[in-house]
Amino acid sequence: MKTLAAFANSSIGRKWIVATTGLALVGFVIVHMLGNLQILWPGGGGREHLNSYAEHLHDLGPLLWLARLGLLACFVAHVYYTYKLAMENRAARPQRYAHPKRIVASIPVLTMLVSGLLLLSFIIFHLAHFTWKLVKPEYQTYYDAASRPDVYHMVVTGFSSWYISVFYIVSMAVLCLHISHGFSSVFQTFGVRNKLLAPLLDKGSYVLGFLLFLGNSLIPLAVLFHFIKL
Numbered sequence: 001m002k003t004l005a006a007f008a009n010s011s012i013g014r015k016w017i018v019a020t021t022g023l024a025l026v027g028f029v030i031v032h033m034l035g036n037l038q039i040l041w042p043g044g045g046g047r048e049h050l051n052s053y054a055e056h057l058h059d060l061g062p063l064l065w066l067a068r069l070g071l072l073a074c075f076v077a078h079v080y081y082t083y084k085l086a087m088e089n090r091a092a093r094p095q096r097y098a099h100p101k102r103i104v105a106s107i108p109v110l111t112m113l114v115s116g117l118l119l120l121s122f123i124i125f126h127l128a129h130f131t132w133k134l135v136k137p138e139y140q141t142y143y144d145a146a147s148r149p150d151v152y153h154m155v156v157t158g159f160s161s162w163y164i165s166v167f168y169i170v171s172m173a174v175l176c177l178h179i180s181h182g183f184s185s186v187f188q189t190f191g192v193r194n195k196l197l198a199p200l201l202d203k204g205s206y207v208l209g210f211l212l213f214l215g216n217s218l219i220p221l222a223v224l225f226h227f228i229k230l
C-alpha cells in the first residue's frame with residue numbers, strides 16, 4: 001500500500017497513472033463507438049441491433065456497475081493526475097517563457113488541458129442527454145415493439161436537432177485531437193518511444209484519432225442527412 005502511495009507521489013508514477021488510465025478510456029471510446037455504429041446496420045436493422053445491444057449491456061446488472069465504477073475511477077484519476085503534473089511543471093518553471101523554445105514546449109500541454117476541459121463538458125452534456133435523459137425527458141417514454149428502451153429512437157431524435165449534432169461533431173474533433181497527442185505520449189511514458197518508432201507511433205496516433213472522429217461523427221451525420229430515420 002505504502003509502495004503504491006509512493007509510486008502515485010512520484011512524477012514518473014503520476015505519468016504512468018495518466019498513461020494507463022488514458023489507454024483504458026481510449027479502450028472504452030473504441031468499444032462504445034463500435035457498439036453505437038450498429039445503428040448503421042444495413043437493410044434497416046439498426047433499431048434491432050442497437051436496442052438489443054443496449055439491452056444486453058443493461059442485463060449485465062452488477063457487472064455493468066462495476067465497469068461504470070472502473071470507468072469513473074479511470075476518468076477521475078486521469079483528470080486529477082494530469083492537473084497535478086501540469087501544476088508541478090508550472091512550479092518547476094519559475095521564469096516561464098523567458099526563452100522562445102519554452103513557448104513551443106508548452107503548446108501541446110495547453111492543447112491537452114484545453115481539449116481535456118472541453119471533453120469534460122461534452123461528457124457532462126452527453127450523460128445528461130442520453131443516460132440521465134435530462135435534456136429531453138420524453139426519451140424515458142421511448143420503447144420499441146419488443147418493449148425494450150428504444151435507444152435508436154432516442155439517438156435519431158437527439159441528432160435531428162442540427163445544433164446538437166454540430167456540438168457532437170465539434171466535440172469529436174476535440175476528442176480526436178486529444179487522443180492523437182495523448183496516445184503518442186503514452187509510449188514516451190512507457191519508454192518504448194525511440195527515434196525509429198517515433199514517426200510510426202505519431203502516424204498511428206493520428207490514424208486512431210481520425211478513425212474515432214470519423215466513426216463517431218458518422219452517426220449524427222447519418223441522421224442529419226436522413227440516411228437513418230424513424
Ligand code: HEM
Binds near residue numbers: 175
Ligand atoms: C456520436 C457518438 C456517440 C453516441 C451516438 C453515443 C451514444 C450513447 C448512448 C445512446 C448512451 C446511453 C446508453 C444507454 O443508456 O443504453 C451513451 C452513454 C455513454 N456514453 Fe456515449 N455516445 C457517443 C459518443 C461518446 C463519447 C465520445 C464518449 C466518451 C468520450 C461517450 C461516453 C459515454 C458514457 C460514459 C456513457 C454512459 C455509459 C453508461 O451509462 O454505462 N460517448 N452514449
